Amino acid sequence: MTVMLRLWLVFFGIAVLGIGPVWAVDTTEIADPALQARYRALTHELRCMQCQNQSIADSPVGLAGDLRRQVLELLESGKSDAEVRDYMVERYGAFILFRPQFNWRTAWLWSLPFVALLIGLWVAVRIVRRRAALLPGDTSEVDDGPRLS
Structure with missing residues (x-):
């Protein structure tokens, strides 16, 4: 490396390291x-x-x-x-405030996740119960119509 290139690298390194405190918040x-x-x-x-x-x-x-x-x-x-x-x-x-206070105006904000979770659980339980009620050989709900032989 030439002397001039080394000087430029040193100057650039000092400039990069010296600018850090400028961005400190x-x-x-x-x-x-x-x-x-x-x-x-x-x-x-x-x-x-x-x-x-x-x-x-x-x-x-x-x-x-x-x-x-x-x-x-x-x-x-x-x-x-x-x-x-x-x-x-x-x-x-x-x-x-990043964390809103709990009061009557923000009650929906705090309770909505729990309500959504309960609705999701209720839907999941209904789906599982319906599927469990159908036996493997039970096709009474399915009507294929007339069969061709």
């Missing part, structure tokens, strides 16, 4: 480990309102950064996790 470090754990948990529970499929901890969008700062300010002011969640829901609506 949340680099907030808090001195108190308990507060840091609460901050991390809360930022993973709240949805980015712009991305909608990422938590504010994972989203690189500016709005998510603002929400992360707001969560940190609320936690540092002494608010509990529930108070922070309630504040965010009050301000942005229940959609901001």
Whole structure:
């Protein structure tokens, strides 16, 4: 390899390795480990309102950064996790929570999978019972019509 090619490879390697921190989303470090754990948990529970499929901890969008700062300010002011969640829901609506709360509005959301499972089990049991009722030699339900000999 020529010296110039080696220099270009070294330069490219430094550039690639050096760009990693630029893409880091949340680099907030808090001195108190308990507060840091609460901050991390809360930022993973709240949805980015712009991305909608990422938590504010994972989203690189500016709005998510603002929400992360707001969560940190609320936690540092002494608010509990529930108070922070309630504040965010009050301000942005229940959609901001990745796990919706159970109340009368979301009861269908939580109960629908169980209802679908019960309906599926009921249908499966009916099908199995009907098939079990037919004996191997029993053809009374089947009418072939006149037979040609």
